[in-house]
Amino acid sequence: MPDPVIAQKGPYPVAVEAGKAYFWCACGRSANQPFCDGSHQGTGFTPVKYEAADSKTVYFCGCKHTADPPMCDGGHAKL
Secondary structure (H helix, E strand, C coil): CCCCCCCCCCCEEEEECCCCEEEECCCCCCCCCCECCCCCCCCCCCCEEEECCCCEEEEECCCCCCCCCCECCCHHHHC
16 A cells, blocks of 8 residues: 655644544545545545544644554654
């Protein structure tokens, strides 16, 4: 499988709503970052489902190289 496209070298802060599901783009090709828009078709990547337990701001990975998908783990600092 190819490496994902680096959408940005930093996280995407998103205000999520409790009980709502979000689908994080794992391939980096989506025009709707950090969320999936189906651009991964044929790449071998699939989106990662995130279900918000609480309403709060979370930080979705923008570089697509996190060890804790879909959350940013600071890995972009090593790219």
